[in-house]
Amino acid sequence: MGPVLDVVLSTGFLAAILGVSTPYVLAALGGLLAERAGVPNIALEGxxxxxxxxxALVAGYSGSVWAGAVCGIAAGALLALLLGVLHLYLGADAIIAGIGLNLLAAGATSYTVFALLGDKGGTSRLHSGALPSVRLPLIEDIPGVGAVLSGQNVLTWAALAATPVVAWLLYRTRFGFHLRAVGEHPEAARSVGIHVHRVQFRALALSGALAGAAGVFLSMGAVSFFVTGMTAGRGYIALAAVFLGAxxxxxxxxxxxxxGTAEALAVQLGNLDVPSQLVSAIPYVFTLLALAFFAWRRRRASRTDAAPAPLAGPAVLESP
Amino acid sequence: MTSTLEPAAEQQGRPETQGRREFLATRRRTVVVELTMTVLTVAVAVLIAFLVVLATGKDAGGALDALLTGPLERTPRIGRWLADATTLSLLGLSVAIPFRARQISLGAEGQVYAGALASALVAINLHLPPVAAVLVPLGAAALAGGALGAVPGVMKARLGANEIVATLMLNAVVVRVFDYLLTDHLKAPGSSAVQSAPVRPDSALPLLSDFFQVPLDQANIGLFGMLAVAAAVWFLLARTPLGYRIRITGSNPDFARYGGLDVPRTIEWSFVIGGALAGLAGAHLALGIYGGLQPDMAGGLAFEGIVVALLGRNNPVGVVAAALLYSYLRVGGDVMEQQTDVGSDAVTIIQAVIVLLVTARALPELVKRYLARREAR
Incomplete structure (x- = not known):
């Protein structure tokens, strides 16, 4: 266990956790907003x-990383709005439409990259650059803490800031109050004059923008190029974090x-004699157990209330 | 047979025949409408992709030609088409059964790997007599897939846990365990690539090219097995009590519950059977296509099973037809990429548009209303 502990307790590992967790945190907060507004956003991945x-493409062609970041975030929001149109106006099932949009994103991104650069793998021959990391002049001199906090990417700080901002938005603003009302009981919300679809559209736009920021971090923060399929299921994991986070x-x-911690751990332990795949599977096993436990507790609570428990048809299939 | 209430039928004197004829005519009309809608959906999707290719300034005509006629030009391509359709049909059927019970199971990916793993473990290590050498690994795959399907099934039916999250998590776990076992324990000694030892020759699914004496790539008797499975699924859904329970649970869960059906048990079975079929798809990959285990061997196939199930309207015959159509486009996409400078990802776009068009249920209604308004002017 000696070398494992050395890895886990090193400051480099703690810094890596923050980096690896950034896309999960941003996308999961996005998933949270949509879920609370009553639209499960499985298109986070897309x-x-x-x-x-x-x-990466905009940054590469325009030469400005900030233009790239803004356009990337807008693209993420646009896809989520498309989910809104399909689900709210065209009667599409949110889950199936989300899967369709994820396919669309997978096909369209690699088609575009191939059409523009002639390379199926990604944009590595395009010099798109990365968003800057933030150095903290005073804090970086503090031993231990400095090495963890200083030098993190702008978007990592954005992810840390986004959590209280989303909490404030949800619980302290009029919009957040409407959002929760719409998600909990759309008919009731409508009856008191809340524009249900408008609120859901805004929630989806925010959700897509946050997921977009997560995507921008992948291609312009962690590395400085886009790789086909580089999200590798992170959007689905973020969705699980939404439920695991109650x-x-x-x-x-x-x-x-x-x-993020489990993934960082798996990467760090890769060169030691520990099966990294099994380490990275731990959080998923844990999520499964937590899912079962919460569901069991809810079922027991509803039984004592003598309320009819929903047996068939997930809530997500009933359109609001 | 309620047509005795209709005066016209009574006058004819043979009300049953009359009513039955009307019923059959209605059903035929529904089938025609559904088929037209499906063909229209695919045509619109291909058209959109065609426009995308045109807009990006490529050889759109040549690309479309390669996409639509390419797969039939050479027999190995036909073989690849049939082999691909076999896997996709099994996956489509595996998704369609829980769908019929109104359960969204996204667990096919994990179940494919579990099925591939189980069948390959048996096929590599056990020495069995000829026919059993094929059937036992297939059984192991179905068991593994079914067992994996049971987990989210029980969680959903008994505890009410969200099956989408449960199946996604289970996928993530199984894929990692599969990777671990493959790289650390099953990697063939002396091989530089990460892949398992080949399955025993007795256990490999016999190739169709040996029967027909024409090169048909990896197409194998799994094709006929798949057709038998599709027929069995049709029989299950249309002619057995369990199939009836699955359909009622899906179309009206409240009625099912008040009617005294064991809804949780029905949901569990829909997951288990779906999982077993996905396991068989994994066995087809391991014993028929690759002859062993490889990393990332399912690719994105599991999610494409969802497309096929949707396009086939969760109906066994429809699913097989949709799989044949869809894998035709996949093979055509590869030909297109080889012969022109248009990437095969255009096919993924076609697929995505198909999903979106099929699930946008209000779209036909909106189009109809729009056309009616234009006519009124």
Whole structure:
């Protein structure tokens, strides 16, 4: 266990956790907003992927990383709005439409990259650059803490800031109040004059923008190029973090951090004699157990209330 | 047979025949409408991709030609088409059964790997007599897939846990365990690539090219197995009590519950059977296509099974037809990429548009209303 402990306790590892967790935190907060507004956003994956691709391409061709980041985030929001149109106006099932949009993002990104650069793998021959990392002049001199906090990417700081901002938005603003009302009981919300679809559209736009920021971090923060399919299922994991975090900003943040920690651990242990795949599987096993436990507790609570428990048809299939 | 209430039928004197004829006519009309809608959906999707290719300034005509006629030009391509359709049909059927019970299972990916792993473990290590050498690994694959399907099934049916999250998590776990076992324990000694030892020749699914004496790539008797499975799924859904329970649970869960059906048990079975079929798809990959285990051997196939199930309207015959159509486009996409400078990802776009068009249920209604308004002017 000696070398493992050395790795886990090193400051480099703690810094890596923050980096690896960034896309999970951003995307999961996005998933949270949509879920609380009553639209399960399974298109997080697609938003991330299209944002990662758009960001790198725009940055590469325009020469400005900030233009790339803005366009990437806008692309993520656009895909989520498309989900809104399909689900809210065209009667599409949110889950199936989300899967369709994820496919669309996968196809469209690699088609575009191939059409523009003639390379199926990604944009590595395009010099798109990365968003800057933030150095903290005084803090970086503090032993231990400095090495962890200083030198993190702008978007990592954005992810850390996004958690309280999303919490404030949800619980302290009029919009957040409407959002939760719409998600909990759309008919009731409508009856008191809340424009249900408008609120859901805004929630989806924010959700897609946050997922977009997560995607931009992948192609312009962690590395400085886009790789086809580089999200590698992170959007789905973020969705799991939404549920594992019990639909609350703080819980979602911790859950996303947990997934990030396990992934960072798997990477760091890769060169030691520990099966990294099994280490990285731990959070998923844990999520499964937590899912079963919460469901069991809810079922027991509803039984004591003598309320009819939903047996068939997931809530997500009933359109609001 | 309620047509005795209709005066016209009574006058004819043979109300049953009359009513039955009307019923059959209605059903035929529904089938025609559904088929037209499906063909229209695919045509619109291909058209959109065609426009995308045109807009990006490529040889759109040549690309479309390669996409639509390429797969039939050479027999190995036909073989690849049939082999691909076999896997996709099994995956489509595996998704369609829980769909019929109104359960969204995204667990096919994990179940494919579990099925591939189980069948390959048996086929590499056990020495069995000829026919059993094929059937036992297939059984192991179905068992592994079914067992994996049971986990989210029980969680959903008994605890009400969200099956989408459960299946996604299970996928993530199984894929990692598969990778671990393959790289650390099953990697063939002396091989530089990460892949398992080949399955025993007795266990490999016999190739169709040996029967027909024409090169058909990896197409194998799994094709006929798949057709038998599709027929069995049709029989299950249309002619057995369990199939009836699955359909009622899906179309009206409240009615099912008040009617005294064991809804949780039905949901569990829909997951288990779906999982077993996905396991068989994994066995087809391991014993028929690759002859062993490889990393990332399912690719994105599991999610494409969802497309096929949707396009086939969760109906066994429809699913097989949709799989044949869809894998035709996949093979055509590869030909297109080889012969022109248009990437095969255009096919993924076609697929995505198909999903979106099929799930946008209000779209036909909106189009109809729009056309009616234009006519009124």
């Amino acid at each position: 938003s991330m992927l299209s944002a990662a691709c758009t960001g 639909l609350r900003p703080c819980g979602v943040f911790l859950a996303a951090l947990g997934f």
